[in-house]
Amino acid sequence: MNTGSDELGEVAVASEKAKTDRPEAGEEAGQGLGSRAPEFIKARRYLHLSWQVGVFVVGLAVVGAGIIMLPLPGPGWVVIFGGMAIWATEFVWAQLVLRWTKRKVTEAAQRALDPRVRRRNITLTVIGLVIIGVLVGIYLWKFGLVMPWKIEDQ
Numbered sequence: 001m002n003t004g005s006d007e008l009g010e011v012a013v014a015s016e017k018a019k020t021d022r023p024e025a026g027e028e029a030g031q032g033l034g035s036r037a038p039e040f041i042k043a044r045r046y047l048h049l050s051w052q053v054g055v056f057v058v059g060l061a062v063v064g065a066g067i068i069m070l071p072l073p074g075p076g077w078v079v080i081f082g083g084m085a086i087w088a089t090e091f092v093w094a095q096l097v098l099r100w101t102k103r104k105v106t107e108a109a110q111r112a113l114d115p116r117v118r119r120r121n122i123t124l125t126v127i128g129l130v131i132i133g134v135l136v137g138i139y140l141w142k143f144g145l146v147m148p149w150k151i152e153d154q
Contacts, residue, residue, distance in 0.1 A: 033092045033095050033096070034092060035048070035052075035089075035090050036089045036090065037051050037052075037089075037090065051090070052090050052091075055086060055087065055089060055090040055091075056087065056090070056091075058086055059083045059084070059086040059087040059094075060083070061083075062079060062080075062082055062083030062086055063079075063080050063083030063084065063087075064083075065079055065083075066078070066079030066080030066081075066082070066083055067080065081098075081101070084097060084098055084101075085098065
């Protein structure tokens with residue numbers, strides 16, 4: 001967790017590319033990479049390091065809770081991405097991961113909204129519902145409204 005400075009009281013300075021008014025491809029205006037800690041925290045090296053450790057621990061707890069929620073009831077992926085968003089307030093690698101994820105989700109949403117793909121998905125859904133309806137009809141015709149665990153040998 002290097003802040004980029006060897007002198008006490010100094011703070012790492014963003015690169016010249018990050019200072020330009022034009023955002024890079026894929027960056028929103030005002031959304032440069034780097035720490036979003038308040039300036040008084042960034043001005044003190046040990047306070048900034050403590051801030052980064054705190055953000056990492058909180059983000060780790062949230063991501064851990066999300067991982068636990070994957071097999072258990074709960075919004076696991078949403079919580080994991082929430083933890084990544086917490087990390088992204090302080091760490092460049094998490095910001096890059098979130099940008100990549102956002103780009104992939106946007107591409108998947110655009111593909112899903114393609115008329116041919118939507119037509120195919122609707123067709124497959126209708127076929128699946130028809131198959132389920134036929135199976136339920138056969139079950140009701142053969143056994144009536146009796147649940148499977150109450151069926152006696154016939």
